[in-house]
Amino acid sequence: MCGIVGYVGKRNSQNILIEGLKKLEYRGYDSAGVAVYTTNGLKVSKAKGRLANLESKLGDAPLDGTIGIGHTRWATHGKPSDVNSHPHTDNSQKFSVVHNGIIENYIALKEELIAKGHVFVSETDTEVISHLIASLYDGDIVKAVQAAVQRMTGAFALGVLTEYEPDKLVAVRLQSPLIIGVGEGENFIGSDIPAILEYTRNVYILNDGEMALLTRDGVELMTLEGNFISRELFHVDWDIVTAEKAGFDHFMLKEIHEQPKAYRDTMGVRLDASGRKVVLTEVGMTPEQIRSIRNVHIVACGTAYHAGLVGKTVIEKLARIPVENDVASEYRYRSPIITPETLVIVVSQSGETADTLAALREAKRCGARVLAITNVVGSSVAREADDVIVTWAGPEIAVASTKAYTSQLIAFYLLGLYLAQTLGTQDEAAIAEVIAELKELPEKVEAILAQSETIKEIAEQIATHDNLFFIGRGVDYAVVLEGSLKLKEISYIHSEAYAAGELKHGTLALIEEGIPVIALATQHDLFEKTVSNIKEVKARGAHVFGIHEAGNEEMAKVVDQVFAVPATHPLLTPALSVIPLQLLSYYASLARGNDVDKPRNLAKSVTVE
Numbered sequence: 001m002c003g004i005v006g007y008v009g010k011r012n013s014q015n016i017l018i019e020g021l022k023k024l025e026y027r028g029y030d031s032a033g034v035a036v037y038t039t040n041g042l043k044v045s046k047a048k049g050r051l052a053n054l055e056s057k058l059g060d061a062p063l064d065g066t067i068g069i070g071h072t073r074w075a076t077h078g079k080p081s082d083v084n085s086h087p088h089t090d091n092s093q094k095f096s097v098v099h100n101g102i103i104e105n106y107i108a109l110k111e112e113l114i115a116k117g118h119v120f121v122s123e124t125d126t127e128v129i130s131h132l133i134a135s136l137y138d139g140d141i142v143k144a145v146q147a148a149v150q151r152m153t154g155a156f157a158l159g160v161l162t163e164y165e166p167d168k169l170v171a172v173r174l175q176s177p178l179i180i181g182v183g184e185g186e187n188f189i190g191s192d193i194p195a196i197l198e199y200t201r202n203v204y205i206l207n208d209g210e211m212a213l214l215t216r217d218g219v220e221l222m223t224l225e226g227n228f229i230s231r232e233l234f235h236v237d238w239d240i241v242t243a244e245k246a247g248f249d250h251f252m253l254k255e256i257h258e259q260p261k262a263y264r265d266t267m268g269v270r271l272d273a274s275g276r277k278v279v280l281t282e283v284g285m286t287p288e289q290i291r292s293i294r295n296v297h298i299v300a301c302g303t304a305y306h307a308g309l310v311g312k313t314v315i316e317k318l319a320r321i322p323v324e325n326d327v328a329s330e331y332r333y334r335s336p337i338i339t340p341e342t343l344v345i346v347v348s349q350s351g352e353t354a355d356t357l358a359a360l361r362e363a364k365r366c367g368a369r370v371l372a373i374t375n376v377v378g379s380s381v382a383r384e385a386d387d388v389i390v391t392w393a394g395p396e397i398a399v400a401s402t403k404a405y406t407s408q409l410i411a412f413y414l415l416g417l418y419l420a421q422t423l424g425t426q427d428e429a430a431i432a433e434v435i436a437e438l439k440e441l442p443e444k445v446e447a448i449l450a451q452s453e454t455i456k457e458i459a460e461q462i463a464t465h466d467n468l469f470f471i472g473r474g475v476d477y478a479v480v481l482e483g484s485l486k487l488k489e490i491s492y493i494h495s496e497a498y499a500a501g502e503l504k505h506g507t508l509a510l511i512e513e514g515i516p517v518i519a520l521a522t523q524h525d526l527f528e529k530t531v532s533n534i535k536e537v538k539a540r541g542a543h544v545f546g547i548h549e550a551g552n553e554e555m556a557k558v559v560d561q562v563f564a565v566p567a568t569h570p571l572l573t574p575a576l577s578v579i580p581l582q583l584l585s586y587y588a589s590l591a592r593g594n595d596v597d598k599p600r601n602l603a604k605s606v607t608v609e
């Protein structure tokens with residue numbers, strides 16, 4: 001995800017910015033840039049690709065000055081390129097902005113500014129901010145930023161400089177992290193602690209809705225309305241490795257905890273303010289083209305394939321279009337029946353998986369329209385697909401996919417609703433009902449995460465076994481497949497996921513005294529059936545952990561231990577029920593002393609067939 005660094009002091013800011021950005025490289029990025037106030041005014045240097053490209057540009061044309069802002073960009077609005085990199089300036093080049101997050105109403109703001117004569121050069125939402133601040137400036141940069149922020153909706157962290165007040169660095173936080181580092185005769189901003197740890201361990205952690213004015217001599221904290229705030233300094237005693245993980249023990253745990261934000265970011269601008277409609281501007285299909293879709297193929301690998309299984313239920317239930325799922329490594333060798341009326345959806349976190357890419361090319365060769373769901377803007381899959389829905393989960397570093405999977409689920413919910421509203425297969429009230437429940441998911445995930453200790457205890461019991469089973473019906477079956485993969489991948493415990501009704505056709509022979517069975521039963525219409533299957537394994541000695549929806553008192557009567565997830569719309573339960581399964585794998589792996597973030601034999605991106 002993007003990184004922010006800012007400096008005001010007496011040293012050469014260019015070097016401090018570059019060193020700070022290097023500390024944020026682990027987050028992933030595809031371009032970088034700095035703005036520095038020099039004797040020739042505010043100057044910007046930016047480069048696509050690695051920081052080394054920016055360093056070489058700065059080597060040829062250094063920016064000398066003692067106040068500056070820097071940024072590593074991970075593309076969201078607009079492809080990775082020099083021009084889309086931050087910092088962004090206004091037409092006068094007197095204001096410069098770095099930004100993390102998303103400005104949801106940037107199109108409306110951009111149109112308004114264009115009407116006033118502003119000329120935009122990039123495809124980004126960020127450029128709107130520099131123009132907006134410039135248009136509101138009346139001699140006081142703090143007031144101009146406050147006024148601009150009042151006009152913006154979304155989640156963002158900002159660093160702002162203006163040539164008119166060259167001793168001031170302004171920082172803003174609204175649902176996107178930002179910290180202030182306090183030194184002697186120098187002060188810093190950073191999107192993460194590692195960016196500034198080399199220079200100071202004294203920080204102010206900004207809360208949502210707060211901003212700061214930094215000069216060489218001090219830091220003033222205030223609300224976005226301008227009320228001053230006094231706060232104790234926080235002394236960071238983490239080492240750099242702990243700081244990269246934001247204090248979590250592993251990237252996987254950090255990424256599990258980032259899911260509420262990933263849900264919010266992926267839904268973001270795509271939910272119309274009315275709450276009754278999905279807006280997918282990135283899907284270029286006309287209503288006629290959507291109406292001509294006869295069938296859908298969802299093709300992916302591993303965890304992304306499992307997201308596609310949920311996608312099938314969502315699209316079939318909401319849009320009433322038949323869907324087939326394929327493992328990408330099988331797809332092109334089975335001569336799939338693809339016609340121009342087939343919509344092929346490829347799902348890939350990295351956008352570089354060789355099998356998925358090959359499936360995409362096969363689908364295009366056969367004349368299908370290809371829609372990609374990917375986490376990486378500018379990836380091969382994103383470049384070659386006709387339409388791309390980007391999941392805004394941010395870079396996933398742990399090999400085991402968590403936040404990318406759940407963001408893929410969100411993308412499928414949005415797509416299913418979008419198809420349904422275009423085809424008229426659901427009425428407006430039904431769509432509004434799902435949207436209302438979607439919006440509540442992030443808080444419900446937070447509620448599950450708050451009960452991690454309960455899952456940890458269950459995981460520690462499971463970690464002593466070498467075999468176990470997962471069972472579920474309907475969409476719960478798709479989720480247990482993912483739960484089982486996650487457990488195998490990082491704990492190395494053998495597990496099988498079964499459609500609960502299928503056990504008695506052979507697998508029941510493996511159920512013996514004490515074997516753990518994790519039963520997922522969130523679907524009301526299938527609950528009684530799943531209970532029958534639970535009784536089958538209980539009768540043969542299994543120890544059953546049941547995961548069910550809050551409010552259902554029946555599960556506790558039939559299983560040995562229970563865990564409840566908050567109630568939601570039946571189609572949305574996977575976005576909640578998978579969270580305890582992710583935590584279960586994490587804690588089981590931990591209990592077994594494994595390398596959680598880098599499981600044996602596996603790579604994050606599989607670019608070979």
Ligand code: F6R
Nearest residue numbers: 302303304348349350353400401
């Ligand atoms: C499991 C996991 C893998 C990936 C698979 C596809 O946790 O991460 O199963 O889901 O290798 O990768 P992408 O989504 O990058 O195509």
